[in-house]
Amino acid sequence: MPTSTAVRTGHIGLNVTDLERSLAFYRDVLGFGLLAEGKEEGRRYAFLGEGGQEGGRPVLTLWQQAGAGYSARNAGLHHLAFEVGTVEEIRAYESALRAYGVEFAYEGVVPHGEGAASGGIFFHDPDGTRLEIFAGVGAGASGPAPVPDAPTCGFF
Numbered sequence: 001m002p003t004s005t006a007v008r009t010g011h012i013g014l015n016v017t018d019l020e021r022s023l024a025f026y027r028d029v030l031g032f033g034l035l036a037e038g039k040e041e042g043r044r045y046a047f048l049g050e051g052g053q054e055g056g057r058p059v060l061t062l063w064q065q066a067g068a069g070y071s072a073r074n075a076g077l078h079h080l081a082f083e084v085g086t087v088e089e090i091r092a093y094e095s096a097l098r099a100y101g102v103e104f105a106y107e108g109v110v111p112h113g114e115g116a117a118s119g120g121i122f123f124h125d126p127d128g129t130r131l132e133i134f135a136g137v138g139a140g141a142s143g144p145a146p147v148p149d150a151p152t153c154g155f156f
Helices: 019-029 087-100
Strands: 012-016 033-040 043-049 060-064 080-083 119-124 130-135
Touching (some): 012 019, 019 033, 019 043, 019 060, 019 087
Antiparallel strands (some): 033 043, 043 060
């Protein structure tokens, strides 16, 4: 191991089938700012981050190079989780997502496991990629876990 500390996630890159559609979803519904965009045919991409400032640090990159939507049967990403501070923030995102027409895997905020304080909402992006918005505390009182015996959010 090169250093005594582990590496950490720098940004996540997602292959998408339609950049404009995915960009609208991640920018307009989830609130990511557009940092940079490539519009050249065969090389379309968008770098997204907080605040949307040119030269800002990317959090999520979208690459228009997928021929089909997400499939849970293939190796790779299980789901992508975004963290917020409170359950109230989760519910605000839930309202915005419902207005956008997103379908949810479970009804409302659910805890990550039986008795867990953490939890969130689980849904899909326009290409079917599984997404979660969660908070570390406050979800335990929202009801039972969708799959009591599953590891933390492994039920999605």
